[in-house]
Amino acid sequence: MLKAREALGIGAGASPGRGALALVPTMGALHEGHRSLIRLARERAAHVAVSIFVNPLQFGPTEDFSRYPRTFDADLEVCEAEGVSVVFAPSAEDMYLPDRQVGVSAGGMGSVVEGEFRPGHLDGVLTVVLKLFNLVQPDVAVFGQKDAQQLAVIRRMVADLNLPVSIVGGPTVREPDGLALSSRNRYLSSEDRVTALALSRALTAGAGRHAPAEIRRAALAVLEAEPSLALDYLVLVDPATFTEVGDDHTGEAILAVAARVGSTRLIDNVTLGVG
Numbered sequence: 001m002l003k004a005r006e007a008l009g010i011g012a013g014a015s016p017g018r019g020a021l022a023l024v025p026t027m028g029a030l031h032e033g034h035r036s037l038i039r040l041a042r043e044r045a046a047h048v049a050v051s052i053f054v055n056p057l058q059f060g061p062t063e064d065f066s067r068y069p070r071t072f073d074a075d076l077e078v079c080e081a082e083g084v085s086v087v088f089a090p091s092a093e094d095m096y097l098p099d100r101q102v103g104v105s106a107g108g109m110g111s112v113v114e115g116e117f118r119p120g121h122l123d124g125v126l127t128v129v130l131k132l133f134n135l136v137q138p139d140v141a142v143f144g145q146k147d148a149q150q151l152a153v154i155r156r157m158v159a160d161l162n163l164p165v166s167i168v169g170g171p172t173v174r175e176p177d178g179l180a181l182s183s184r185n186r187y188l189s190s191e192d193r194v195t196a197l198a199l200s201r202a203l204t205a206g207a208g209r210h211a212p213a214e215i216r217r218a219a220l221a222v223l224e225a226e227p228s229l230a231l232d233y234l235v236l237v238d239p240a241t242f243t244e245v246g247d248d249h250t251g252e253a254i255l256a257v258a259a260r261v262g263s264t265r266l267i268d269n270v271t272l273g274v275g
């Protein structure tokens with residue numbers, strides 16, 4: 001990867017305001033959401049690198065690592081069409097030593113909300129993201145707001161560990177009917193897909209209210225009206241720490257939801273002005 005930097009003529013250090021190299025980390029199965037991040041990256045840097053790596057470390061033992069969609073050839077076409085300079089697609093053996101010992105901890109932020117339902121997931125994300133930063137050495141890295149807690153812990157890692165990279169968050173791209181694009185949407189049957197629409201509908205219902213209790217109530221009513229949906233959580237949290245906000249909270253908050261539709265687990269969120 002460092003050789004690729006040399007081949008592109010990318011020296012050390014970015015020009016002010018615009019990086020030399022932006023990285024968009026992904027797990028592949030690229031869709032319009034990823035494309036929007038690549039375009040954002042191109043606005044921020046002269047060259048864009050996309051990494052494609054389904055990271056075993058962030059999947060729990062009963063999760064979908066083995067069936068996660070892998071569409072490498074189509075992903076390369078997307079990258080080419082979007083003017084990506086480098087695709088970095090390591091194997092698990094390239095990334096992890098068999099006797100790996102050391103990883104990154106997301107601290108308290110790794111055990112709340114998403115971390116409560118996916119123990120160790122955010123530690124696995126931070127470990128691979130730090131490794132990708134070290135391997136690619138980007139000036140800028142772009143992540144989607146759809147994985148809001150992931151974005152928050154990555155920002156926190158960059159601050160806590162003084163990493164020399166600017167983090168940019170990209171807005172969630174949705175289908176016209178509101179469903180947030182996700183690689184996992186391809187697991188959904190047409191019936192499941194209708195059920196899944198309750199997630200974005202619940203967030204929209206919550207976003208129409210002002211007080212925290214009303215926001216939670218309005219969103220929960222939509223989710224409870226959908227019996228085929230198994231709710232993991234619906235929370236209203238501080239965007240930086242992912243701790244639940246109190247009833248007297250004013251200012252920004254994130255309304256986040258995770259639910260299972262059949263065997264597919266989906267997440268979504270919206271940022272709200274509260275109070």
Ligand SMILES: Nc1ncnc2c1ncn2[C@@H]1O[C@H](COP(=O)(O)OP(=O)(O)OP(=O)(O)O)[C@@H](O)[C@H]1O
Nearest residue numbers: 026027028033143144146147172173181182183184
């Ligand atoms: N709808 C979307 N809009 C904008 N960014 C997105 C969207 N979906 C995913 N991303 C972002 O793309 C990056 C790569 O995510 P990933 O490859 O896991 O895709 P995904 O669609 O989120 O897949 P998954 O099914 O695992 O949720 C992450 O930063 C993620 O937040």
Ligand SMILES: CC(C)(CO)[C@@H](O)C(=O)[O-]
Nearest residue numbers: 025026027055125128147
């Ligand atoms: C950031 C990431 C590429 C790390 O594996 C992954 O969690 C994802 O695709 O959101």
Ligand code: BAL
Nearest residue numbers: 027058059121147150
């Ligand atoms: N987009 C987040 C990656 C995961 O669910 O593992």
